[in-house]
Amino acid sequence: MADGPGSQGHGGELLLYLTDEQLRQGIEAMFFAYRAFTADPDRILQGLHYGRAHHRAIHFINIAPGTTVNNLLSILGVTKQSLNRVLRTLIEDGLVESRVGRADKRERHLFLTEAGAALEHQLSEAQRARMRAAYRQAGPEAVAGFRRVLEAMMDPEMRRHYSGLREARG
Amino acid sequence: MADGPGSQGHGGELLLYLTDEQLRQGIEAMFFAYRAFTADPDRILQGLHYGRAHHRAIHFINIAPGTTVNNLLSILGVTKQSLNRVLRTLIEDGLVESRVGRADKRERHLFLTEAGAALEHQLSEAQRARMRAAYRQAGPEAVAGFRRVLEAMMDPEMRRHYSGLREARG
DNA sequence: AGTTTAAGTCAGCCTTGTTGACATTCCAAT
DNA sequence: ATTGGAATGTCAACAAGGCTGACTTAAACT
Numbered sequence: 001m002a003d004g005p006g007s008q009g010h011g012g013e014l015l016l017y018l019t020d021e022q023l024r025q026g027i028e029a030m031f032f033a034y035r036a037f038t039a040d041p042d043r044i045l046q047g048l049h050y051g052r053a054h055h056r057a058i059h060f061i062n063i064a065p066g067t068t069v070n071n072l073l074s075i076l077g078v079t080k081q082s083l084n085r086v087l088r089t090l091i092e093d094g095l096v097e098s099r100v101g102r103a104d105k106r107e108r109h110l111f112l113t114e115a116g117a118a119l120e121h122q123l124s125e126a127q128r129a130r131m132r133a134a135y136r137q138a139g140p141e142a143v144a145g146f147r148r149v150l151e152a153m154m155d156p157e158m159r160r161h162y163s164g165l166r167e168a169r170g
Numbered sequence: 171m172a173d174g175p176g177s178q179g180h181g182g183e184l185l186l187y188l189t190d191e192q193l194r195q196g197i198e199a200m201f202f203a204y205r206a207f208t209a210d211p212d213r214i215l216q217g218l219h220y221g222r223a224h225h226r227a228i229h230f231i232n233i234a235p236g237t238t239v240n241n242l243l244s245i246l247g248v249t250k251q252s253l254n255r256v257l258r259t260l261i262e263d264g265l266v267e268s269r270v271g272r273a274d275k276r277e278r279h280l281f282l283t284e285a286g287a288a289l290e291h292q293l294s295e296a297q298r299a300r301m302r303a304a305y306r307q308a309g310p311e312a313v314a315g316f317r318r319v320l321e322a323m324m325d326p327e328m329r330r331h332y333s334g335l336r337e338a339r340g
Numbered sequence: 341a342g343t344t345t346a347a348g349t350c351a352g353c354c355t356t357g358t359t360g361a362c363a364t365t366c367c368a369a370t
Numbered sequence: 371a372t373t374g375g376a377a378t379g380t381c382a383a384c385a386a387g388g389c390t391g392a393c394t395t396a397a398a399c400t
Contacts, residue, residue: 025334145315
């Protein structure tokens, strides 16, 4: 075992929480928590011939109704071919509506239909329920720390798309 | 907009952090942070004809050297066919060693070779670097909260496999 | 008029998950 | 000793959802 900095004593909080072992536990916590976090929606989607990709599209169209395909592309970080495959089935099934842009007719603006909004709510409620339970169990201060670490972990590029910073911190 | 509990004012911390909007931001933070969290190892693995599945196998073999295939299966939550495909290439490439069990010769015990340990270190160091930076930026109290929320979010089933609780909290 | 941009489409490939069927090896119990 | 069950491995087929490359259409910009 390599003896990293801060491995002795327990008073040096500033160093202790940065040992490799602490970091490894954080990494593992992310792995198991994210797995649980996606399990509930996955369960709902399976059998509907939808997957996680459909969930992501629905989620961001719900947050930013009228978003263009290009914008969605940059948020999701996938190719247009990948997104298109997903979007096509959602439009065919009447969960998403694609409207030609008024100012720029090349653009398509995306909206959830009533059925789409209903599925969105079902999916997000499953996730909210788990998050709500975790928040209650951990308490408000833990939640603030949770958010702060996650935000610090994001790429600056991705942080642009993240609505948490813009709104609730104004 | 439905007006949930605690949606007015800003003093009611006890309720405010459980509004649907706060929960939604937590959900989104998980999405973007996890994306960033896996981006670095993914970048290393691409081109090596390895993927995230190889990373996961290597990670858990490193944590629990000598683990059996069945045990790994239950941690990773995939089918043996899926895992076997990944394991086979890792063994062929000399990153993982499979030793027949002494007590029970049906079992195979898995170990990282030197080359496997080297790749593991490279991958985990990339993740540790990001986590270290996020921890430094957020501070020790935030880290404790981060861990507490993630642990509360896990399924009890998964929590059994999570080493953070057993060791550091004795 | 020519170029660029937004969107969509077709074809093909890869990784990683799934089922189902089946072989092998070994332990344990009858 | 034979049989049943457990652990492992393997083959085949399939699906989701990423990817690249090539190409079209329509609209906008210059």
